[in-house]
Amino acid sequence: MAAVTAPKQDRSRATRQRLLEAAVSCLAEHGWAGSTVSAVAERAGVSRGAAQHHFPTREDLFTAAVEYVAEERSQALRALPSDDREAAVAALVDLYTGPLFRAALHLWVAATGEDQLRARVTELEARVGRESHRIAVEVLGADETRPGVRETVQGLLDMARGLGLATLLTDDRTRRERVVSQWARLVNEALR
Amino acid sequence: MAAVTAPKQDRSRATRQRLLEAAVSCLAEHGWAGSTVSAVAERAGVSRGAAQHHFPTREDLFTAAVEYVAEERSQALRALPSDDREAAVAALVDLYTGPLFRAALHLWVAATGEDQLRARVTELEARVGRESHRIAVEVLGADETRPGVRETVQGLLDMARGLGLATLLTDDRTRRERVVSQWARLVNEALR
DNA sequence: AAAACCATGCATGCGTGCTTGATTGTTCTA
DNA sequence: TAGAACAATCAAGCACGCATGCATGGTTTT
Numbered sequence: 001m002a003a004v005t006a007p008k009q010d011r012s013r014a015t016r017q018r019l020l021e022a023a024v025s026c027l028a029e030h031g032w033a034g035s036t037v038s039a040v041a042e043r044a045g046v047s048r049g050a051a052q053h054h055f056p057t058r059e060d061l062f063t064a065a066v067e068y069v070a071e072e073r074s075q076a077l078r079a080l081p082s083d084d085r086e087a088a089v090a091a092l093v094d095l096y097t098g099p100l101f102r103a104a105l106h107l108w109v110a111a112t113g114e115d116q117l118r119a120r121v122t123e124l125e126a127r128v129g130r131e132s133h134r135i136a137v138e139v140l141g142a143d144e145t146r147p148g149v150r151e152t153v154q155g156l157l158d159m160a161r162g163l164g165l166a167t168l169l170t171d172d173r174t175r176r177e178r179v180v181s182q183w184a185r186l187v188n189e190a191l192r
Numbered sequence: 193m194a195a196v197t198a199p200k201q202d203r204s205r206a207t208r209q210r211l212l213e214a215a216v217s218c219l220a221e222h223g224w225a226g227s228t229v230s231a232v233a234e235r236a237g238v239s240r241g242a243a244q245h246h247f248p249t250r251e252d253l254f255t256a257a258v259e260y261v262a263e264e265r266s267q268a269l270r271a272l273p274s275d276d277r278e279a280a281v282a283a284l285v286d287l288y289t290g291p292l293f294r295a296a297l298h299l300w301v302a303a304t305g306e307d308q309l310r311a312r313v314t315e316l317e318a319r320v321g322r323e324s325h326r327i328a329v330e331v332l333g334a335d336e337t338r339p340g341v342r343e344t345v346q347g348l349l350d351m352a353r354g355l356g357l358a359t360l361l362t363d364d365r366t367r368r369e370r371v372v373s374q375w376a377r378l379v380n381e382a383l384r
Numbered sequence: 385a386a387a388a389c390c391a392t393g394c395a396t397g398c399g400t401g402c403t404t405g406a407t408t409g410t411t412c413t414a
Numbered sequence: 415t416a417g418a419a420c421a422a423t424c425a426a427g428c429a430c431g432c433a434t435g436c437a438t439g440g441t442t443t444t
Contacts, residue, residue: 011442012389031305033225036433047391048434054389058434105357109301112360113223122361151374158371159347161354165297168304169314179350182343190378203408204423228399239425246423250400389442396435401428408423414416 016054018044023065024072028102032110037061062107063120069104070124074131076100082139085191089156089184092136093176096164105165132157142191152190159183208246210236215257216264220294224302229253254299255312261296262316266323268292274331277383281348281376284328285368288356297357324349334383344382351375 022044026035037058041051055061073095080091095101108125111117136142136157142149163176214236218227229250233243247253265287272283287293300317303309328334328349334341355368 015390031301033302034305038433049392050390052390052435056435106301106304108357108360109223109298110225112298113226118361125361148374148377151371152378154367155351155371155375155378158354158358159351161357162350162352163354165300165353165357166350168300169310169317175346179343179347182340183347185340186344186347186378186382207423230399241426242424244401244424248401385444387442387444389440391440392438394435394437396433398432398434399430400432401430403428404426406423406425408421410419410421412417412419414418 012054015044015046015050019046019051019054019061020065020068023061024069024103025099027065027106028099032106035062035106059114059116063117065103066107066117066120066124069100069107070128073100073104073128077128077131077135080135080139082141085140085188086181086184088139089187090177090180092139092157093160093163093180096160097167097171097176101164102168105168129157140187140191149191152187156183156187204246207236207238207242211238211243211246211253212257212260215253216261216295217291219257219298220291224298227254227298251306251308255309257295258299258309258312258316261292261299262320265292265296265320269320269323269327272327272331274333277332277380278373278376280331281379282369282372284331284348285352285355285372288352289359289363289368293356294360297360321349332379332383341383344379348375348379 019040022040023035026040026043030039037051038048040061041048044051051061055064076095076098080095081087104125107117107121111121133153136153137144140153142153144150144153159179163179166172167176211232214232215227218232218235222231229243230240232253233240236243243253247256268287268290272287273279296317299309299313303313325345328345329336332345334345336342336345351371355371358364359368
Protein backbone atom coordinates (compact mmCIF):
# COMPACT_ATOMS: atom_id res chain seq x y z
CA MET A 1 0.00 0.00 0.00
CA ALA A 2 1.17 3.49 -0.64
CA ALA A 3 -0.29 5.32 2.30
CA VAL A 4 -1.35 2.76 4.86
CA THR A 5 -0.05 5.32 7.30
CA ALA A 6 0.16 9.01 6.56
CA PRO A 7 3.72 9.84 5.50
CA LYS A 8 5.42 10.23 8.86
CA GLN A 9 8.20 12.55 7.88
CA ASP A 10 8.62 15.08 5.17
CA ARG A 11 11.06 13.77 2.59
CA SER A 12 8.38 11.54 1.19
CA ARG A 13 5.78 14.30 1.11
CA ALA A 14 8.32 16.58 -0.53
CA THR A 15 8.88 14.25 -3.47
CA ARG A 16 5.16 13.62 -3.70
CA GLN A 17 4.63 17.36 -3.87
CA ARG A 18 7.35 17.77 -6.45
CA LEU A 19 5.83 14.99 -8.51
CA LEU A 20 2.46 16.72 -8.54
CA GLU A 21 3.95 20.08 -9.43
CA ALA A 22 6.01 18.44 -12.18
CA ALA A 23 2.88 16.72 -13.47
CA VAL A 24 1.05 20.04 -13.66
CA SER A 25 3.82 21.89 -15.48
CA CYS A 26 4.32 18.96 -17.80
CA LEU A 27 0.63 19.03 -18.66
CA ALA A 28 0.73 22.76 -19.24
CA GLU A 29 3.76 22.54 -21.53
CA HIS A 30 3.57 19.20 -23.30
CA GLY A 31 -0.08 18.27 -23.05
CA TRP A 32 -1.62 14.95 -22.07
CA ALA A 33 0.10 12.63 -24.51
CA GLY A 34 3.44 14.31 -23.90
CA SER A 35 3.17 13.94 -20.14
CA THR A 36 4.64 10.50 -19.69
CA VAL A 37 5.53 9.33 -16.23
CA SER A 38 9.18 9.27 -17.16
CA ALA A 39 8.92 12.92 -18.19
CA VAL A 40 7.29 14.09 -14.96
CA ALA A 41 9.64 11.96 -12.87
CA GLU A 42 12.67 13.44 -14.62
CA ARG A 43 11.22 16.91 -14.23
CA ALA A 44 10.64 16.27 -10.55
CA GLY A 45 14.24 15.14 -10.20
CA VAL A 46 13.36 11.66 -9.00
CA SER A 47 13.55 8.23 -10.53
CA ARG A 48 10.62 6.61 -12.27
CA GLY A 49 10.46 3.98 -9.58
CA ALA A 50 9.97 6.66 -6.97
CA ALA A 51 6.99 7.97 -8.88
CA GLN A 52 5.72 4.42 -9.18
CA HIS A 53 6.00 4.09 -5.43
CA HIS A 54 3.81 7.08 -4.66
CA PHE A 55 1.41 6.59 -7.56
CA PRO A 56 1.34 2.91 -8.57
CA THR A 57 -0.31 3.61 -11.88
CA ARG A 58 -0.24 6.52 -14.25
CA GLU A 59 -3.92 7.05 -13.68
CA ASP A 60 -3.35 7.37 -9.96
CA LEU A 61 -0.79 10.07 -10.62
CA PHE A 62 -3.08 12.16 -12.76
CA THR A 63 -6.19 11.73 -10.70
CA ALA A 64 -4.12 13.09 -7.84
CA ALA A 65 -2.94 15.85 -10.16
CA VAL A 66 -6.55 16.73 -10.90
CA GLU A 67 -7.32 17.29 -7.25
CA TYR A 68 -4.07 19.17 -6.81
CA VAL A 69 -4.95 21.50 -9.69
CA ALA A 70 -8.43 22.02 -8.32
CA GLU A 71 -7.04 22.93 -4.92
CA GLU A 72 -4.50 25.33 -6.40
CA ARG A 73 -7.17 26.98 -8.50
CA SER A 74 -9.41 27.45 -5.50
CA GLN A 75 -6.53 29.01 -3.67
CA ALA A 76 -5.78 31.36 -6.58
CA LEU A 77 -9.44 32.35 -6.64
CA ARG A 78 -9.45 33.47 -3.03
CA ALA A 79 -6.56 35.82 -3.73
CA LEU A 80 -8.58 37.93 -6.15
CA PRO A 81 -8.78 41.70 -5.57
CA SER A 82 -12.20 43.22 -5.05
CA ASP A 83 -11.54 46.95 -5.01
CA ASP A 84 -12.13 47.97 -8.60
CA ARG A 85 -14.58 46.19 -10.90
CA GLU A 86 -12.45 46.58 -14.02
CA ALA A 87 -9.40 45.27 -12.23
CA ALA A 88 -11.44 42.42 -10.77
CA VAL A 89 -12.60 41.31 -14.21
CA ALA A 90 -9.06 41.52 -15.60
CA ALA A 91 -7.66 39.51 -12.72
CA LEU A 92 -10.45 36.98 -13.11
CA VAL A 93 -9.63 36.50 -16.77
CA ASP A 94 -5.94 36.21 -15.98
CA LEU A 95 -6.73 33.11 -13.95
CA TYR A 96 -7.78 31.48 -17.21
CA THR A 97 -4.54 32.20 -19.02
CA GLY A 98 -2.00 30.88 -16.56
CA PRO A 99 -0.36 27.44 -16.47
CA LEU A 100 -2.88 26.18 -13.93
CA PHE A 101 -5.74 26.63 -16.35
CA ARG A 102 -3.66 25.18 -19.16
CA ALA A 103 -3.08 22.05 -17.14
CA ALA A 104 -6.73 21.89 -16.15
CA LEU A 105 -7.73 22.26 -19.78
CA HIS A 106 -5.54 19.38 -20.90
CA LEU A 107 -6.92 17.23 -18.13
CA TRP A 108 -10.43 18.31 -19.05
CA VAL A 109 -10.03 17.34 -22.69
CA ALA A 110 -8.12 14.15 -21.98
CA ALA A 111 -10.79 13.05 -19.51
CA THR A 112 -13.18 12.85 -22.44
CA GLY A 113 -11.67 9.54 -23.43
CA GLU A 114 -10.58 8.17 -20.05
CA ASP A 115 -13.64 6.90 -18.26
CA GLN A 116 -12.01 6.84 -14.83
CA LEU A 117 -10.78 10.40 -15.03
CA ARG A 118 -14.02 11.84 -16.33
CA ALA A 119 -15.84 11.24 -13.07
CA ARG A 120 -13.15 12.91 -10.98
CA VAL A 121 -12.73 15.81 -13.38
CA THR A 122 -16.41 16.57 -13.77
CA GLU A 123 -16.97 16.38 -10.05
CA LEU A 124 -14.06 18.61 -9.13
CA GLU A 125 -14.61 21.02 -11.99
CA ALA A 126 -18.19 21.44 -10.83
CA ARG A 127 -16.87 22.33 -7.40
CA VAL A 128 -14.32 24.79 -8.75
CA GLY A 129 -16.95 26.19 -11.09
CA ARG A 130 -19.33 26.89 -8.23
CA GLU A 131 -16.57 28.47 -6.21
CA SER A 132 -15.53 30.58 -9.18
CA HIS A 133 -19.06 31.82 -9.53
CA ARG A 134 -19.42 32.56 -5.85
CA ILE A 135 -16.18 34.52 -5.71
CA ALA A 136 -16.91 36.28 -8.98
CA VAL A 137 -20.21 37.48 -7.56
CA GLU A 138 -18.38 38.65 -4.48
CA VAL A 139 -15.56 40.57 -6.15
CA LEU A 140 -17.98 42.12 -8.63
CA GLY A 141 -20.33 43.18 -5.89
CA ALA A 142 -23.24 41.71 -7.82
CA ASP A 143 -26.74 41.44 -6.42
CA GLU A 144 -27.81 37.94 -7.36
CA THR A 145 -31.41 38.46 -6.31
CA ARG A 146 -32.01 40.65 -9.33
CA PRO A 147 -33.06 38.62 -12.39
CA GLY A 148 -30.39 38.16 -15.04
CA VAL A 149 -27.49 38.99 -12.78
CA ARG A 150 -26.61 35.37 -12.21
CA GLU A 151 -26.56 34.62 -15.93
CA THR A 152 -24.53 37.74 -16.60
CA VAL A 153 -21.79 36.61 -14.28
CA GLN A 154 -21.86 33.06 -15.64
CA GLY A 155 -21.53 34.37 -19.18
CA LEU A 156 -18.56 36.43 -18.14
CA LEU A 157 -16.89 33.34 -16.70
CA ASP A 158 -17.66 31.41 -19.87
CA MET A 159 -16.06 34.19 -21.89
CA ALA A 160 -12.99 33.94 -19.69
CA ARG A 161 -12.86 30.22 -20.43
CA GLY A 162 -13.09 30.93 -24.13
CA LEU A 163 -10.31 33.49 -23.94
CA GLY A 164 -8.15 31.01 -22.07
CA LEU A 165 -8.80 28.43 -24.76
CA ALA A 166 -7.86 30.90 -27.46
CA THR A 167 -4.68 31.70 -25.58
CA LEU A 168 -3.58 28.09 -25.80
CA LEU A 169 -1.86 28.41 -29.15
CA THR A 170 -1.53 32.12 -29.78
CA ASP A 171 -1.13 34.48 -26.85
CA ASP A 172 -2.85 37.50 -28.39
CA ARG A 173 -2.59 39.67 -25.33
CA THR A 174 -3.60 43.01 -26.84
CA ARG A 175 -6.78 41.63 -28.34
CA ARG A 176 -7.63 39.96 -25.07
CA GLU A 177 -7.14 43.12 -23.09
CA ARG A 178 -9.38 45.10 -25.41
CA VAL A 179 -12.13 42.49 -25.23
CA VAL A 180 -11.86 42.27 -21.46
CA SER A 181 -11.99 46.02 -21.11
CA GLN A 182 -15.11 46.29 -23.24
CA TRP A 183 -16.86 43.41 -21.52
CA ALA A 184 -15.95 44.83 -18.15
CA ARG A 185 -17.87 47.95 -19.20
CA LEU A 186 -20.84 45.89 -20.34
CA VAL A 187 -20.91 43.93 -17.11
CA ASN A 188 -20.52 47.10 -15.12
CA GLU A 189 -23.59 48.62 -16.80
CA ALA A 190 -25.61 45.42 -16.48
CA LEU A 191 -24.91 45.24 -12.74
CA ARG A 192 -25.58 48.92 -12.08
CA MET B 193 3.09 9.99 -54.45
CA ALA B 194 -0.52 9.99 -53.42
CA ALA B 195 -1.92 12.55 -55.83
CA VAL B 196 0.55 12.95 -58.67
CA THR B 197 -2.57 13.06 -60.77
CA ALA B 198 -5.88 14.12 -59.36
CA PRO B 199 -7.91 11.00 -58.53
CA LYS B 200 -9.44 10.33 -61.89
CA GLN B 201 -12.38 8.30 -60.79
CA ASP B 202 -14.46 8.43 -57.71
CA ARG B 203 -13.96 5.25 -55.70
CA SER B 204 -10.71 6.59 -54.37
CA ARG B 205 -12.12 9.97 -53.47
CA ALA B 206 -15.05 8.27 -51.81
CA THR B 207 -12.84 6.31 -49.42
CA ARG B 208 -10.71 9.39 -48.83
CA GLN B 209 -13.83 11.29 -47.93
CA ARG B 210 -15.03 8.50 -45.67
CA LEU B 211 -11.65 8.43 -43.98
CA LEU B 212 -11.81 12.13 -43.22
CA GLU B 213 -15.35 11.93 -41.91
CA ALA B 214 -14.41 8.94 -39.79
CA ALA B 215 -11.40 10.84 -38.45
CA VAL B 216 -13.63 13.74 -37.44
CA SER B 217 -16.22 11.64 -35.65
CA CYS B 218 -13.50 9.60 -34.00
CA LEU B 219 -11.94 12.79 -32.69
CA ALA B 220 -15.28 14.06 -31.44
CA GLU B 221 -16.07 10.82 -29.63
CA HIS B 222 -12.78 9.33 -28.50
CA GLY B 223 -10.43 12.32 -28.49
CA TRP B 224 -6.94 12.59 -29.85
CA ALA B 225 -5.26 9.67 -28.09
CA GLY B 226 -8.23 7.43 -28.80
CA SER B 227 -8.24 8.25 -32.48
CA THR B 228 -5.80 5.67 -33.75
CA VAL B 229 -5.53 5.06 -37.46
CA SER B 230 -6.86 1.54 -36.99
CA ALA B 231 -9.91 3.02 -35.29
CA VAL B 232 -10.69 5.54 -38.01
CA ALA B 233 -9.98 2.97 -40.74
CA GLU B 234 -12.34 0.50 -39.12
CA ARG B 235 -14.94 3.23 -38.69
CA ALA B 236 -14.54 4.18 -42.34
CA GLY B 237 -15.04 0.56 -43.31
CA VAL B 238 -11.66 0.20 -45.01
CA SER B 239 -8.46 -1.59 -44.15
CA ARG B 240 -5.60 0.06 -42.36
CA GLY B 241 -3.44 -0.30 -45.43
CA ALA B 242 -5.97 1.65 -47.45
CA ALA B 243 -5.77 4.52 -45.03
CA GLN B 244 -2.00 4.29 -45.17
CA HIS B 245 -2.19 4.61 -48.93
CA HIS B 246 -4.14 7.86 -48.92
CA PHE B 247 -2.36 9.31 -45.89
CA PRO B 248 1.12 7.77 -45.56
CA THR B 249 1.53 8.93 -41.99
CA ARG B 250 -0.82 9.55 -39.17
CA GLU B 251 0.13 13.17 -39.20
CA ASP B 252 -0.82 13.46 -42.86
CA LEU B 253 -4.24 12.10 -42.01
CA PHE B 254 -4.94 14.57 -39.26
CA THR B 255 -3.49 17.60 -40.99
CA ALA B 256 -5.92 16.78 -43.76
CA ALA B 257 -8.62 16.37 -41.14
CA VAL B 258 -7.83 19.83 -39.80
CA GLU B 259 -8.43 21.43 -43.16
CA TYR B 260 -11.55 19.33 -43.63
CA VAL B 261 -12.93 20.48 -40.30
CA ALA B 262 -12.09 24.10 -41.12
CA GLU B 263 -13.90 23.85 -44.42
CA GLU B 264 -16.95 22.24 -42.83
CA ARG B 265 -17.06 24.90 -40.15
CA SER B 266 -16.88 27.67 -42.70
CA GLN B 267 -19.74 26.05 -44.55
CA ALA B 268 -21.80 25.78 -41.36
CA LEU B 269 -21.14 29.45 -40.65
CA ARG B 270 -22.56 30.61 -43.96
CA ALA B 271 -25.82 28.83 -43.19
CA LEU B 272 -26.57 31.03 -40.18
CA PRO B 273 -29.92 32.82 -40.01
CA SER B 274 -29.90 36.60 -39.81
CA ASP B 275 -33.54 37.50 -39.21
CA ASP B 276 -33.73 37.77 -35.44
CA ARG B 277 -30.80 38.80 -33.23
CA GLU B 278 -31.72 36.48 -30.38
CA ALA B 279 -32.05 33.56 -32.75
CA ALA B 280 -28.80 34.49 -34.45
CA VAL B 281 -26.89 34.45 -31.17
CA ALA B 282 -28.44 31.11 -30.21
CA ALA B 283 -27.57 29.58 -33.57
CA LEU B 284 -24.07 30.97 -33.33
CA VAL B 285 -23.53 29.36 -29.95
CA ASP B 286 -24.96 26.10 -31.24
CA LEU B 287 -22.09 25.93 -33.71
CA TYR B 288 -19.81 25.58 -30.72
CA THR B 289 -21.58 22.62 -29.20
CA GLY B 290 -21.77 20.28 -32.18
CA PRO B 291 -19.40 17.44 -33.12
CA LEU B 292 -17.50 19.68 -35.53
CA PHE B 293 -16.40 21.98 -32.73
CA ARG B 294 -15.65 19.00 -30.52
CA ALA B 295 -13.31 17.63 -33.16
CA ALA B 296 -11.76 21.04 -33.71
CA LEU B 297 -11.23 21.40 -29.98
CA HIS B 298 -9.44 18.08 -29.69
CA LEU B 299 -7.24 19.00 -32.63
CA TRP B 300 -6.63 22.41 -31.10
CA VAL B 301 -5.48 21.00 -27.79
CA ALA B 302 -3.50 18.13 -29.30
CA ALA B 303 -1.70 20.56 -31.58
CA THR B 304 -0.15 22.09 -28.47
CA GLY B 305 2.33 19.24 -28.32
CA GLU B 306 2.68 18.36 -32.00
CA ASP B 307 4.89 20.95 -33.61
CA GLN B 308 3.85 20.12 -37.16
CA LEU B 309 0.15 20.36 -36.45
CA ARG B 310 0.38 23.59 -34.51
CA ALA B 311 1.28 25.61 -37.59
CA ARG B 312 -1.59 24.24 -39.64
CA VAL B 313 -4.09 24.56 -36.81
CA THR B 314 -3.18 28.10 -35.84
CA GLU B 315 -3.21 29.23 -39.43
CA LEU B 316 -6.55 27.67 -40.27
CA GLU B 317 -8.13 28.60 -36.97
CA ALA B 318 -7.14 32.19 -37.59
CA ARG B 319 -8.91 32.01 -40.93
CA VAL B 320 -12.03 30.45 -39.45
CA GLY B 321 -11.89 32.93 -36.59
CA ARG B 322 -11.86 35.89 -38.94
CA GLU B 323 -14.69 34.41 -40.95
CA SER B 324 -16.67 33.76 -37.78
CA HIS B 325 -16.24 37.37 -36.76
CA ARG B 326 -17.20 38.68 -40.17
CA ILE B 327 -20.34 36.58 -40.33
CA ALA B 328 -21.19 37.31 -36.71
CA VAL B 329 -21.06 41.03 -37.45
CA GLU B 330 -23.25 40.43 -40.45
CA VAL B 331 -25.96 38.36 -38.82
CA LEU B 332 -26.02 40.66 -35.81
CA GLY B 333 -26.30 43.73 -37.98
CA ALA B 334 -23.53 45.36 -35.98
CA ASP B 335 -21.95 48.69 -36.94
CA GLU B 336 -18.26 48.08 -36.54
CA THR B 337 -17.32 51.70 -36.99
CA ARG B 338 -18.66 52.53 -33.57
CA PRO B 339 -16.06 52.03 -30.83
CA GLY B 340 -16.46 48.94 -28.67
CA VAL B 341 -18.71 47.13 -31.11
CA ARG B 342 -15.90 45.02 -32.49
CA GLU B 343 -14.77 43.96 -29.03
CA THR B 344 -18.35 43.21 -28.01
CA VAL B 345 -18.76 40.76 -30.88
CA GLN B 346 -15.38 39.18 -30.23
CA GLY B 347 -16.28 38.70 -26.61
CA LEU B 348 -19.51 37.05 -27.64
CA LEU B 349 -17.59 34.59 -29.82
CA ASP B 350 -15.20 33.90 -26.96
CA MET B 351 -18.15 33.24 -24.70
CA ALA B 352 -19.48 30.78 -27.27
CA ARG B 353 -16.10 29.02 -27.25
CA GLY B 354 -16.17 28.84 -23.47
CA LEU B 355 -19.69 27.44 -23.49
CA GLY B 356 -18.64 24.84 -26.04
CA LEU B 357 -15.72 23.88 -23.84
CA ALA B 358 -17.99 23.53 -20.85
CA THR B 359 -20.27 21.30 -22.91
CA LEU B 360 -17.45 18.83 -23.50
CA LEU B 361 -18.07 16.78 -20.40
CA THR B 362 -21.46 17.83 -19.13
CA ASP B 363 -24.12 18.99 -21.56
CA ASP B 364 -25.80 21.50 -19.28
CA ARG B 365 -28.26 22.69 -21.86
CA THR B 366 -30.66 24.63 -19.65
CA ARG B 367 -27.90 26.67 -18.04
CA ARG B 368 -26.42 27.41 -21.45
CA GLU B 369 -29.73 28.58 -22.83
CA ARG B 370 -30.29 30.94 -19.92
CA VAL B 371 -26.82 32.44 -20.26
CA VAL B 372 -27.21 32.84 -24.00
CA SER B 373 -30.61 34.44 -23.62
CA GLN B 374 -29.35 36.96 -21.09
CA TRP B 375 -26.26 37.91 -23.06
CA ALA B 376 -28.24 38.14 -26.25
CA ARG B 377 -30.20 40.86 -24.46
CA LEU B 378 -27.04 42.61 -23.25
CA VAL B 379 -25.41 42.48 -26.66
CA ASN B 380 -28.61 43.67 -28.22
CA GLU B 381 -28.58 46.75 -26.01
CA ALA B 382 -24.88 47.34 -26.59
CA LEU B 383 -25.38 47.32 -30.36
CA ARG B 384 -28.44 49.56 -30.30
C1' DA C 385 15.10 -4.73 12.82
C1' DA C 386 11.23 -3.49 10.24
C1' DA C 387 9.01 -0.69 7.21
C1' DA C 388 8.84 2.99 4.21
C1' DC C 389 11.25 4.99 0.45
C1' DC C 390 13.79 5.15 -3.78
C1' DA C 391 16.51 3.32 -7.95
C1' DT C 392 17.36 0.00 -11.83
C1' DG C 393 16.32 -3.64 -15.16
C1' DC C 394 13.06 -6.60 -17.61
C1' DA C 395 8.67 -8.04 -19.92
C1' DT C 396 4.42 -7.00 -22.18
C1' DG C 397 1.12 -4.48 -25.10
C1' DC C 398 0.24 -1.26 -28.56
C1' DG C 399 0.56 1.93 -32.30
C1' DT C 400 3.03 3.30 -36.14
C1' DG C 401 5.51 2.70 -40.42
C1' DC C 402 7.08 -0.33 -44.03
C1' DT C 403 6.96 -4.23 -47.24
C1' DT C 404 4.73 -7.49 -49.94
C1' DG C 405 0.91 -9.22 -52.56
C1' DA C 406 -3.72 -8.90 -54.71
C1' DT C 407 -7.36 -6.30 -57.08
C1' DT C 408 -9.39 -2.65 -59.52
C1' DG C 409 -9.26 1.06 -62.87
C1' DT C 410 -6.98 3.63 -66.80
C1' DT C 411 -4.65 4.21 -70.99
C1' DC C 412 -2.27 3.04 -75.08
C1' DT C 413 -2.21 0.42 -79.23
C1' DA C 414 -3.40 -2.84 -82.79
C1' DT D 415 -13.26 -1.89 -79.89
C1' DA D 416 -10.41 -5.62 -77.62
C1' DG D 417 -6.93 -6.43 -74.75
C1' DA D 418 -2.74 -5.96 -72.74
C1' DA D 419 0.56 -3.11 -70.13
C1' DC D 420 0.62 -0.01 -66.43
C1' DA D 421 -0.63 2.72 -62.53
C1' DA D 422 -3.63 3.39 -58.76
C1' DT D 423 -5.93 1.42 -54.95
C1' DC D 424 -6.70 -1.77 -51.27
C1' DA D 425 -5.49 -5.71 -47.94
C1' DA D 426 -2.40 -8.40 -44.72
C1' DG D 427 1.79 -9.35 -42.16
C1' DC D 428 6.14 -7.98 -39.93
C1' DA D 429 9.55 -5.10 -37.26
C1' DC D 430 10.65 -1.33 -34.47
C1' DG D 431 10.02 2.12 -30.74
C1' DC D 432 7.94 3.45 -26.66
C1' DA D 433 5.31 3.72 -22.41
C1' DT D 434 3.49 1.23 -18.79
C1' DG D 435 3.68 -2.10 -15.13
C1' DC D 436 6.21 -5.29 -12.21
C1' DA D 437 9.98 -7.29 -9.66
C1' DT D 438 14.21 -7.02 -7.54
C1' DG D 439 17.86 -4.79 -4.74
C1' DG D 440 19.69 -0.92 -2.12
C1' DT D 441 18.95 3.15 1.18
C1' DT D 442 16.90 5.90 4.71
C1' DT D 443 13.76 6.64 8.53
C1' DT D 444 11.25 5.04 12.75
